[in-house]
Amino acid sequence: MPLQDHHQIISVDDHLIEHPRVFQDRLPQRFKEAGPKIREVEGKHMWEYDGTVYPTIGLNAVAGKPPSEFGMDPVRYEDMIPGCYDPVERVKDMDLDGVQAALCFPSFPGFAGGIFHRSQDKDLAFASLQAWNDFNVDEWCASAPDRLIPLALLPTWDIDLSVREAQRMASKGARSVTFPDSPVPLGLPSFHSEHWDPLWSVLEETGMPASLHFGSSGYVPGFSFINSRVAGAEMTAPDAPFAVAIAAFATNLMWTTMDLLFSGTLQRHPNLQISLAEGGIGWIPYVLERCDQTWEKHRWYQKIDFDTRPSELFRKHFWGCFIEDTFGVANRQKIGVDRICIEIDYPHSDSVWPNSRKVAAAALAEVPDDEVEMIVETNARRMLNFPRRS
Template sequence: MPLRDHHQIVSVDDHLIEHPRVWQDRLPEKFKERGPRIIEKDNKHIWVYDGDVYPTVGLNAVVGKPPEEWGLDPVRYEDMIPGCYDPAARIKDMDLDGIQAAMLFPSFPGFGGGVFFRAKDKELALAGVKAWNDYYSEEWCKPYPDRFIPLCIVPFWDIEETVREVHRCAAMGARTISFPDSPVPMGLPSFHNAHWEPLWNACEETGMVISLHFGSSAYVPGFSYSAMQAVPGQMSMPDAPFAVAITLFSTNLMWSTVDLLFSGVLQRHPKLRFSLAEGGIGWIPYILERSDFVWERHRHYMKNIDFHTRPSDLFREHIWGCFIDDVFGVKNLDLIGHNKAMLEIDYPHSDSLWPNSRKRAAEVLEDLPDDVVTKVTETNARELFNFPRIDGTTPGQ
């Protein structure tokens, strides 16, 4: 069934490139000199934050360029199309691509705010987190309430401040927090640890979805990445091309999924919901089959495993998958669940199919019934993130 006019596409994973004055316009005066700002170096635009240098990675802003011109080198803002950093221009690019709405993850802070986690001055870092949340809300979401899904990052190194920021951002209209796909590589307690209980409680109280974007913990199998620098203690393969890491990106979220399914968190928090950003969906049937197999055979001698709830049942209650171009996953959607898959566009990153996203989605989804296409392209995302159409129309009509 081809995409029809009534099929609106809601992307649950896109990105923005922060303009140079995001923090200079919002930080308290005492922090501005050390806060994130853009400088020119070797004819490139470079972020400087509290004495450290953070390149603007070229691969994060390649839409509109042929693959032969892509690279990891830092770029200038003039090298990007304006839709990367300007919300009005982004709307035009979304219209060109046939995309109705999008949820945007950060760039400079890292997908989940890891740059601020690794910062030396945590008071400055907290101010940086709040400034980004205010910026995305004020400059993107409020002027275009039907086009951008409100998202926030949190100061997850401080659980009390994290809870406060969840409530503050929820009051501003945020629907989800971007959280590390696993806290463990960052030296923080795992999902199994009671340390995170106040966060889970806050997300249930506010209805916040927890978005886990691959690589948001700064761990990527096969590649050491932390502002393009090695992360101490992280496994890396220095002789391998970056293609190895790109291919293995979704394995981050396989780990996250299994960890959550066996953590006990989902049983204790029945309203908690997780979105697996940029993880694909083709692997989900196997992971659920394997998790159930292990649960059946091994739970009897383990004291910390739920004896009564199958992992696959927990997945279907609490976790949603996202994909860009996953033909295998779509063919196995019956095993995943028609309500559990959402489309993502990934603009302006290198996996994005812009400006042909809608055309490719029509090809990938062509064998699905009309009502399932509506769920995957739009309503699954609208229901999960509480982001209804504001014109009052009903999807599918």
């Protein structure tokens, strides 16, 4: 049955481009000079932060452009449609696209705040991170509270600060926290350690899922294999075009999923929820099959859960997310229809705006109405604790 008018699309992965005053309007005076600000550099708009200049990557703001005009070069705000950085205009673009609500990840800070994590001045980094969080809740989402879903960054370099910021943002109405798809490339303890347990406990208590967006660790598959025992070993040819990395990005979340399934974290935190943002879903059935096979044969001598199949853990803790994934939709029963969400990815290059509703309708044309409703709306509302207001 095709997508119906009563089906409200909830995107669990969109993005916002921070407007130039986000940080300067909110930072304490002592941090304003070093804090993030927009500079004109050779006719382009660039972010300057703590003495370093960062480009606004063109692929992050291509909504409304044909693929023939995509590019990696930095862009000016005038080159973007206003919905990229203006929440009022964003809602108008969502109306045009037939999308009811969206969870929006950062741009300048990185999907999980990697810019701040790598900063040498951690006081400045934390103040800037809190400025982004307050902007997201108090300005961006407050402009349309039934349409824009609050998300929080965490100061991943300090577990105690992360716990407190997660608690603070939950009290402000955040529905999820964004977290690196792997802490290891950032020099942090892995998912296999107990380092993150205090944070996972807070997420359980507050009902906020950890949204793990691919690429949020800074690891680019196809260019450097961080998990290799050989430092700097390449997965593909070193002269491969960036298209290889773009095609392989979702494999980040395959590694993430397997790490977490065998980490023991999910057994210690039975209510922890994890969203695999922009990871696709077509790979999930095979990865679960492979993990179960591994568990059957190797749990006897390894320090892994002896009693619970990885596939059972997945269907209790994980949410798969997709934009266009014909194979995944066809194999949705092997994933769990109640564990699949849709994403729009506006204004990035994977988005099909302003045709998202049309594309979703075609993708779900053979799916029963009750399953369509779960995939496009109710699963996301349940995951994010974001009920309909009317």
